[in-house]
Amino acid sequence: AQSVAQPEDQVNVAEGNPLTVKCTYSVSGNPYLFWYVQYPNRGLQFLLKYITGDNLVKGSYGFEAEFNKSQTSFHLKKPSALVSDSALYFCAVIGPRGNNRLAFGKGNQVVVIP
């Protein structure tokens, strides 16, 4: 089975400060890892993914994430948060036997305080 844990319910950060959203995963074999963002009353937007290669991946809107195999983590980061980054963030994983079925974490609400 494949699963994702996002341990925090809400992440509060001051505008201009670094933002980190945590994600750990469980999967058999090598994982394919994804981050999505959901703004109010909108669908999910793809941010970035890790498939193979460099552990640090860069995505949209200045976000990046680091794959750490030993810690089974894929934390999302942004060096300087903007108020417009306030949204719901989902981590998701597919394993090699996952039949293309994404398993999502519960999501983290990010609140950037002006």
Place this chain on the structure above:
Amino acid sequence: SAVISQKPSRDICQRGTSLTIQCQVDSQVTMMFWYRQQPGQSLTLIATANQGSEATYESGFVIDKFPISRPNLTFSTLTVSNMSPEDSSIYLCSVGWTGPQDTQYFGPGTRLTVL
């Protein structure tokens, strides 16, 4: 990527009725999926819509409650049958291509409220 549209964007329905949600993609895609997002919850996969054959349902979801059609490579429908207030959710379709490494892209969702 792909441009994905869903109809309706939202609806309010009465208990016991059915609603069909449409998902249209601007290009041919290999895979289409339907997800449910209950209020304050994460996304749960309902089924994989297979072109020309019956959908593949996840545990806890059945065809009688959520019949799905996929007549071609750009279109799919999900019907929520005999609705109850517990069916109030956002329903999203997503599309993908050849393998698990391919990014799945999501439609804007259909917000359903059942009274």
